[in-house]
Amino acid sequence: MTRTFFRWLSLLMLLLILSGASLAIAAENQIYTIKKGDTLWDLSKKFIDDPYYWPNIWAKNPEITNPHLIFPGQKVQILDGRLKIIPAYPEADKQASTETDDQKTDLSTMETETEELITIKAAGSGDGFILTDEVPLGVLVDSVDNRLLLTKDDLVFLKMKDLSSVTIGDTYGLFERGEQVKHPHTNEVFGTMMNNLGFLQVTEINGDTVVAKIGSAFREIQRGAEVFEYVPQRNEIVxxxxxxxxxxxxxxxxxxxxxxxxxxxxxxxxxxxxxxxxxxxxxxxxxxxxxxxxxxxxxxxxxxxxxxxxxxxxxxxxxxxxxxxxxxxxxxxxxxxxxxxxx
Structure with a gap:
């Protein structure tokens, strides 16, 4: 009787151990389905308590382009303190080869209808650019009064290089030259930093002189400011x-x-x-x-x-x-x- 009892007790303990091991393996091999709004940063923090782990996921999962670009429906495997992205739709190519033409058309339509444009906020103004081979379109030569510093709504006079290309209503950017930019690995001059001062709009063409009104000023504007193509400020980038x-x-x-x-x-x-x-x-x-x-x-x-x-x-x-x-x-x-x- 005693011997039988110990046999059953040993068997029960063995089952408990195996059950515990199975649960541990299941936990380590947990599969998470990505939801809308998830990022690798979020997943690293949630599952391995280390949000700064996400560059390792980048390095080990080359199919991921951006922590903001993982998409709903993708699978993440939590394995031994690591996160592994399961390749999206691994059977897609096999299924495509067996589908009828009608089925392919339907799938294509579905993908187009569900695809979303992803945008990034780009707050700020007056980013400027580095001048290399670009040539200014003209220069701000004077204003209607004698003030040294010009700002929004002031009327100014421009001298444009190609007057024939200017029409009333045209908008141009105003820039001033900053310091030279040297390439950090060659130490050779790469270009000149151009500070964005604002933009203006042409209101009148009087002979060789173009009259314009300053629409916005990011910095103080002075005579001699150079005129370049106007690029509207981007609040969102697709x-x-x-x-x-x-x-x-x-x-x-x-x-x-x-x-x-x-x-x-x-x-x-x-x-x-x-x-x-x-x-x-x-x-x-x-x-x-x-x-x-x-x-x-x-x-x-x-x-x-x-x-x-x-x-x-x-x-x-x-x-x-x-x-x-x-x-x-x-x-x-x-x-x-x-x-x-x-x-």
Whole structure:
């Protein structure tokens, strides 16, 4: 009787152990379905209590383009203190090969109807640009009174290089030249920082002189301000897939900042000539250096770059672009690397 009791007790304990192990494995292999509004930052904080883990998910899941771009319906596996994105719709290609033409049309329609444009807030004004090969369209030569500093609603006179292209109602941007910008990796002059002063609208054309009214002033405006194409301030930017995998560097920042993070404006040495457009996403990274101790033991070793954050292109010129940092996990500096997201 005693021997039988101990056999049943041992069997019960074994079942409890196996059941506990199964529960632990189930917890470790939990599958979470992404909901609208989720980001990798949120998921890292929720499941492994470390919101700063999300760059590792980027590095280990190349199909993810942006923590803001994971979409409802994707699956996340919580595995041994890690988060792993399950590839979206892995059977899609197989199913597509067996579908009828009518079924394919229906699916295409469904995708179009449910797809949402993703926008990023881009608050601020007067971001400016880096002048390289661009040529001013004209110059502000005078105003209707003798005041040195001009502002909104003041009437001014412009001298335009091509008067035949100017019509009443045209809007132009006003800029002043700032400091020269040197490339951080060559130390050669790359361009000139152009500070955005505001914009004006043509009200009259009198002979060779163009009369215009200042519509807005971001800074104090003086005679000699240069006239360039007007680009309306963007309050929201629609994300667009990149078409180039060319890499570059951060070469300047607004307001002469030396370190920058989320919501700061930066400038890169890539532009429309490289295929960039407003809305392109790029990663910011910095080479990771091995310690002297590691080098002594393992010899020279090249480690993967450390991901610092991500930014969105605001405006492009031929060779440069301005961008706003949308996520930062570490301080960013001039000279840090940028790589456009294309997938």
């Amino acid at each position: 994300l667009q897939r990149g078409t180039t995998d060319k890499g570059g560097y951060i070469i300047a920042a607004r307001d002469k900042k030396e370190t920058f993070s989320t919501n700061d404006i930066i400038y890169v040495d890539l532009g429309s000539d490289d295929g960039l457009v407003s809305g392109n996403l790029f990663y910011i990274a910095r080479p990771r250096k091995a310690s002297d101790e590691v080098i002594k033991k393992a010899g020279p070793i090249q480690l993967p770059d450390a991901v610092l954050g991500a930014a969105i292109i605001i405006e492009t010129k031929a060779k440069t672009a301005s961008a706003i940092i949308i996520k930062s996990v570490n301080a960013t500096f001039i000279g840090d690397k940028v790589s456009i997201v294309t997938n």
